[in-house]
Amino acid sequence: MKNTTSSLETQLSAWCAETFAVCFPDADLAAIPLAVIPSKNEQFGDCQCEAAMKLAKELKTNPRAVAQKFIESAVLPDFVEKIEIAGPGFINIWLKTTALAGQLEAMQADKKLGLPNLGNSRTVIIDYSSPNVAKPMHIGHIRSTVIGNALDRLYRALGYNVIADNHLGDWGTQFGLIILGYREFADQDALKTAPVEELERIYVKSYNLSKEDETWRDRAKAELVKLQKGDTENLALWKSFIELTLSEFNRIYKRLDVSFDLYRGESFYNDQLAGTVDLLKAKGLASESDGALVCDLEADGLNVAIVRKSDGGYNYTSTDIATVVSRTEEFHPAEIIYVTDERQQLHFKQFFHICKKIGVPTKLTHVWFGLMRLPEATFSTREGNVIKLEALLNEAEARALEVVKASSPNMDDAKQKEIARAVGIGAIKYTDLSQNPQSLVTFTWEKALAMDGNSAPYLQYAYARIASVRDKYAAQFPGINPDEFPIILTEEQERRLALKLIRFPAAVETAAKLHRPSVMADYLFDLSQAYSSFYQNVPFLKADEGPRESRIRLCALTATILKKGLALLGIETPERI
RNA sequence: GCUCCGGUAGCUCAGCUGGACAGAGCAACGGUUUCCUAAACCGUAGGUCGCGGGUUCAAAUCCCGCCCGGGGUACCA
Known part of the structure; x- marks a missing residue:
């Protein structure tokens, strides 16, 4: 039974x-x-x-x-x-304590650590990160990337077939401005050293000109029309902007250990927009209003959504609907999850509603998170107070390196740097993942780069200590296989740890179900606290044979779960920190 | 105006599909390294859960009103 x-x-x-x-x-x-x-x-x-x-x-x-x-x-x-x-x-x-021990042994024997196969190979598309071409990523972009990636990993662990799609903002009116600006005042040297920053400078300058100068505005529009009609030269420029931007983004993604299955930007769906809007008209969902084509959702309390602008151009609502239709036909996903900031809530409600009305069967979920702000103000390019994502990552690694150098002065430089990288990036990710995503988030360096208390390094430290115990045990007791001894829980710290360990599958399941990686982070912190207390208060290498092996097994299982759990958040576990 | 979030210890945040005395980290104070990594552990102190009503055996959690902060509210995404 x-x-x-x-x-x-x-x-x-x-x-x-x-x-x-x-x-x-x-x-x-x-x-x-x-x-x-x-x-x-x-x-x-x-x-x-x-x-x-x-x-x-x-x-x-x-x-x-x-x-x-x-x-x-x-x-x-x-x-x-x-x-x-x-x-x-x-x-x-x-x-019964014996039953707890039995459950631990069963978990240890199970490669999946008791994780259920909830997905059963059903497909889920997760649309996250999705930055705009020609704009550097700043710290506001990290949340979608890190939260989306954690959901990606959680869903995969539960047996879903996940398609991670980076829906780049690679199409739209800004390209007329960028192309014109590029022709008039691009700095080729800057494009080589800091391409995306230069593209942004070009865009901002061109945009400002367009506001003051009607001629400039018309010329930009002409460039846009040429691009949209497939002009070879403009198309080549546009493609080069994307490549320049992606090469820089990919450098960041690599540092964050984030990868996508698809990079389908908005442009991918461009030739499906007219058909999508025709469909809306055919279904009687869209009507003319002030020259624009709109879906009136007032009756559903969702205002009015424009699906075609009065100049005949399409916007994000039409693009997103076309994207859902296309994805549904191609991949038949059970669910599509979008990870964006809170400003887009109304937009998602509107277009989800329209999708439902045209008969899209896919479950659509908007996972949103609060904007990041500074203690004194909101981030704004105009204020010049944005913090570039790369600068944040560099700072994190630098601060971690100081700690590594202080605690392991004799380690060689390359090794110190490698550990500082894993710890620094982990700290950044954990900060975003451990909070309720819907809270207002105030950015402070102190919090983002916390290296003690409830932080990634605390968890990594617990893992590293177990790795050390494992090595010392193997050296001191060669030839003994702890797994041949039963797990026996005698000390209260052991029992507490056991209760945390058996709850791993439930934590993963809840985190995925609620779309909240913070549930996983909370669980892992709890687990680490229970482990640290056990580690500090119960001897194992010096214990008698029997209890010693049981405790080594507890350590091993804790290590396995910490490693797996942190991996689900995209955080590395170095063997030594 | 309408609407969506947030308001919990000095600071940063958990908890919010109602449950037993409100939790953690940081900062403060006091302990623990002949012993398995002190990025740790053990302890002390610290709170009208924004305010006021209501529902309930039970409210930080649900409902109503108000105050404060942030977002959205037709041609940017």
Whole structure:
């Protein structure tokens, strides 16, 4: 009856549901959450069930009486030590320590660490990062990239076929301005040393000119029209802008260990725009208004969405609809997830709504996050207070290098740098991933580059210490295989650690389901705290044979889960830091 | 005006599909290195969960109103 591949808590939830069904055959249990959840306070057991109180409300009776009836007719599963009623009607559950140990051994034997195959090879497209061509990435761009990439990794781990698509902003009116500006005042030297910065300078200057000078504006428009009609020269220039930009972006992506399956920018869908808008008209969803073609969504509380501008051009709404239609036909995804900042919420609501009306079957999800701001102001190119993404990464590595040099002065330079890279980049990523994405985020160097406390280096440090233990054990006890000894949990720190370890699959699942990598980060921090406490307070290399091997196994499993969990966030785990 | 977020310890943030005395990190204070990496551990101190009502056995969490901060609100994406 005991199924060690599914978690003890999953089994308990099923058991509670069954028992309630037996005790209260007439109650409508479907509406009541019967799941068993981890206890917040260990004095109340390992896990608890709150269903008695919910059910009592449903039945309009005393919650303690409900819990009492449950407990009287309950046949405890063999892995449960005891259950108790407490407070207003909590059912507190204590697991048998031997069962906990058994679950750990099962996890250790399972290559997937107990992760369920939720995706079953269904396709999910994740549209993230998506920067604009000819604009450098600044620290505002890191959130979409890092959060999107973590979701990518989480979904893959759960058996989904993920297509990561970088939907570049590579088409639009700005290219007329850039082409004209390029012809008139491009600095070829600057284009070689800092291409994207120079392209941005050209764009900004040209844009400002267009606001003051009508002739300039007309000339830019003419260049745009030429580009759109396929003029060879302009097309070549446009392509070179994309290549220049991508070569720089790819350098950043490489540093961040982020990769995409597709780089389909907006231009990819260009020749499908007219057809898409025709479809909207044919379905009676779009109508003329002030010269533009619009979808009136007032009735649904979503204002009005323009799908074709009065000058005949298309905009992001039409492009995004065409993109969904195209992706749906080509890949038949179960879901498309977009990761962008909060400013685009209305846009996504509008175009999701339109997609539904034209019969797109795909589940569309907008994962949005709060804008990054400085303590004193919002970022703005005009204010000149933007922090370039590369500068941030450089600073992170530099600060990490200082710490490495201080703590490992005898290590050779190359090794120090390699560790500083992994630690610095990890710290940056973790800062973004560990917060509720929807909070307002205030950027401070102190927080972004935190190297202690709740930070990536704290987790990496825990991992590195285990790696060291592993090596020392192998050196001191050659020929002994710890896996031939059973896991036995005697110390309270061991038991606490065990309870964290078995919850790994649930953490991954929740993080993916809620589209929140912060759930994973929280879990890993919790786990590391439990491990650090164990490490500090329980001896292992100096323990007797038996407990020693059991503890080495606990270390090994913790290391495996830390490594896997951090990998799901795109964070490296050096063997030594 | 309408609308979407945020307002929790000195600072930065968790918790928010209601649950048991509100959690962590940083900063502060006090301990722990003949011992497995002190980027660590153990402890002390620190909070009217923006304000006011309401629903409930139970509200930081749900509902209503208000205040403060940020975003969006037809031809930029």
